[in-house]
Amino acid sequence: MKLDPAFIWTAFIQLLSAVPTTLELTAVSVLCGLLIGTAAALVRIYRVPVLHPLASAYVTFIRGTPMLTHLLLIMFGLPMIIDSVAEGLGLPFRSVSIPMIGFAFISFSITAGAYMSEVVRSGILAVNRGQFEAAYSIGMTTPQLLRRIVLPQAFASALPNLSSAVIGTMHSTTLAFIASVVEINAKAQIVASTNWKFFEAYIAAALLFWGLTIAVERLTALLEKRIHIYNRGGVA
């Protein structure tokens, strides 16, 4: 069997139809992850009594176990919990009606949340202490301080880490094939299985991911430039 360059192109075209699924998985898990992560980071920074150890345990556990185990645990564990709760309450709802991609969304968001919380935390800690004091001294409340002063600056300093977290999340969406979600990786297998040209299909998939990654990097660079326009000569 020889390498068939023409099929790489054919596979590439067919793989493009799976790109929206990959991007959707990435976007949802990054956005939910950012929300979870910011909440966890704030809880840890402000040392909220009961939640603080919980958030720490969440971050440590998720970062100490592979993403695959999270997906498997959610896929097999969540339906059991939902079903038993629904049965206990006498609701007609059953976990079978949840689409498989839902489990991927939940699991990836939980995973991304733990990694994002570290990104957000380091970003917030990088904000100058004087900024907090200045905001308080002109009478801002804590939510105001966070929204107007701290988070924008934290976002700017966390941007490089954030971009690698986004890329990491995008790469790990390839795991969604376990939940039978047809993203790029699963699509490559489907495309290849018709004529057994796995190598060509995976070359196409790799090139596609490479392109997506470079696109994310370029976008980050642009964003960084924009942020630094009004940040120049500032405190940083």
Add this chain to the structure above:
Amino acid sequence: MGTPFDITYVFDYFVKLLPSLRITLVIVEFSLLIGLGVGLIVALPRLYRIPVLQRFSQVYVSFFRGTPILIQLFLFYYGLPEMLKLVHLDVSKVPALYFVIFAYALNSGAYLSEAIRGAVVSVDRGQVEAAYAIGMTGYQSFARIVLPQALALALPVFANHTLAHLKDTSLAFSLGIMELTGKAQTLPTMSRHFIESYLSLAAIYFIICIVLEKLFAVVERRLFRHEGGSVKAGKAVGGLKRLSRRFPAGLDLPKEGARS
């Protein structure tokens, strides 16, 4: 699914999973060792700005960091035999484990080359100049002066990568390797107690990660014990500290570097 949760299975599977820990660790060890070598070779052209090779290593690093490890695994699993067939080498009898180790090694080679590059760049330029000044050759100054310092600086990044790498090896099951994850998926096929198996799987990974983290912390403390104080402080006043060590009491230098 359908079977009620039974905590005893978690402990049962925990013990049954332990033997396959060996394969996971074999993958991690060998791929990291090969990856270190590859990373060093790949980092050198970029450090010394060798014209054409520099581009190659840039593309190599970009590719392996720009594509998911799962795709790389499949790429090597399906592609390597084809490639080797071109040079009339039949590897169809070679176990999949070798391909997995090879793929992981090239992957960590890319990440480690960046770590090595960053560490070498952050070694003070004056160190190389001093080495040249006392007549060391290029190789000597790299091997004796820069590399030992760079290794210490690269250790935290290396530790991070090792942990991430350990978790990445869970994907090897997709090529049919019976490491921890693969075993955890096949063990409960009879009893249908999947959650219990995955819980003990997560517990094992968690324990290894914690142990590795502690180990690396110990090594790090040993490597930096000469510097005194934290790593950051050591780096910030590094130049002055070295001087003050060289000239203990006679000169005023220690007072100048009041921070040390």
